[in-house]
Amino acid sequence: MTYNFANVNTDTIPWAQLEQSPDSTCFFSPQWHDYLRRMGTSLYAVSISCGGTTLGYFIGSRLRLIIKIIWAPSMGTGTYSQGLCMFNPTPQNERIEIYRQLTEWLFRTHQAHYIQVCDWQMRTDSKEWIDNWSNPLLDAAGIHYQPRLTYYLDLNKSEEELWSNLHYKSCKYAINKARKQGLFVRFVENEKDIDAFVNQHHNHIADVLRRKKNRGLPCQSKKNINALCHALFPDRILMAEVIAPDDDGNSQSISSGTFVLDNKVGSYFTAASYQRFMHLCPNELMMWEGIRAMHARGCSSLILGGVAHYKKKFDPILAFVPVMVFPKFKFLVNIRMHIKKLYQRLIHIFR
Numbered sequence: 001m002t003y004n005f006a007n008v009n010t011d012t013i014p015w016a017q018l019e020q021s022p023d024s025t026c027f028f029s030p031q032w033h034d035y036l037r038r039m040g041t042s043l044y045a046v047s048i049s050c051g052g053t054t055l056g057y058f059i060g061s062r063l064r065l066i067i068k069i070i071w072a073p074s075m076g077t078g079t080y081s082q083g084l085c086m087f088n089p090t091p092q093n094e095r096i097e098i099y100r101q102l103t104e105w106l107f108r109t110h111q112a113h114y115i116q117v118c119d120w121q122m123r124t125d126s127k128e129w130i131d132n133w134s135n136p137l138l139d140a141a142g143i144h145y146q147p148r149l150t151y152y153l154d155l156n157k158s159e160e161e162l163w164s165n166l167h168y169k170s171c172k173y174a175i176n177k178a179r180k181q182g183l184f185v186r187f188v189e190n191e192k193d194i195d196a197f198v199n200q201h202h203n204h205i206a207d208v209l210r211r212k213k214n215r216g217l218p219c220q221s222k223k224n225i226n227a228l229c230h231a232l233f234p235d236r237i238l239m240a241e242v243i244a245p246d247d248d249g250n251s252q253s254i255s256s257g258t259f260v261l262d263n264k265v266g267s268y269f270t271a272a273s274y275q276r277f278m279h280l281c282p283n284e285l286m287m288w289e290g291i292r293a294m295h296a297r298g299c300s301s302l303i304l305g306g307v308a309h310y311k312k313k314f315d316p317i318l319a320f321v322p323v324m325v326f327p328k329f330k331f332l333v334n335i336r337m338h339i340k341k342l343y344q345r346l347i348h349i350f351r
Helices: 030-038 092-108 136-141 159-165 168-180 191-212 222-232 275-280 282-296 309-314 335-350
Strands: 004-007 042-050 053-065 067-072 083-086 114-118 124-126 144-154 184-187 237-245 251-261 265-273 301-303 317-327
Touching: 004 092, 030 042, 030 222, 042 092, 083 092, 083 114, 092 114, 092 136, 092 317, 144 309, 159 282, 168 282, 168 309, 184 282, 191 222, 191 237, 191 251, 191 265, 191 275, 222 237, 222 251, 237 282, 251 275, 251 282, 265 275, 265 282, 275 282, 282 301, 282 309
Parallel strands: 067 114, 265 301
Antiparallel strands: 004 042, 042 053, 053 067, 053 083, 114 317, 124 317, 144 301, 144 317, 184 237, 237 251, 251 265
């Protein structure tokens, strides 16, 4: 099948129609692109058609860093999906063919020298660690890729089943302990409260980064948190704070986090806690209440964003997501690692 491509302005994309598609996530939404615009990201979109019928879109961002780069998702956002958003279910072999023809078109029209895509629909799910994971379809197509790993939760269960699947000693016990200590989770429900949340959340993050001696990625900066919360409020983000009583009986915020979501997929985005309150187990309580809130909104899954060991206590599924690289010239194939290092270095300099 031969596909046709055309550059489009992201403001002209039929977002409401895409949100009903099987590829839909929060990252295919006007609210998410409002956030990226606020951060100065150069958005990029291409319509995909065949026989005069639009089948979907490729959505990402672009950067000129000596060479022309197109990537999805945008660097620094920590997401596992942008790239293709098709109106109808599209199997992996067809997605690969679309990527192949799209990259050929981008190279031929001199729009890019290097393309990088992380496609959530190309993932392999597993309950166990796989040392030498590979995607046979990508291997057969000769596409260079590297695995990116994350845990995610299947929320297509009752709340009772989700609770029963939590590890008892490392999770249920911690949640019950937090509640006995008087901790509770408060979600931001009014826009006027966003700035106060952002300030507190940034304080929590700063405490973590001081301990780790790491200034962090831009999604952890106050500017990014503020842009994220305002752009995605009210129905694309959950802003959660864990509140605890102090010695005088007053309330204090000891932990906070953000979850981004649409009507299908949620993503655990940022979280941090004050070290001196970790013995009260605020993080397990915050995660559980976030799970409950997304479950109540009808989300079918929650991407946990990485494979940190503590996430295993929530009984997740392990996902191997290919980061596909399409270089115009073979010597660019390893540029991903160098771009990431340069990008982080520039963040440290100009932040």
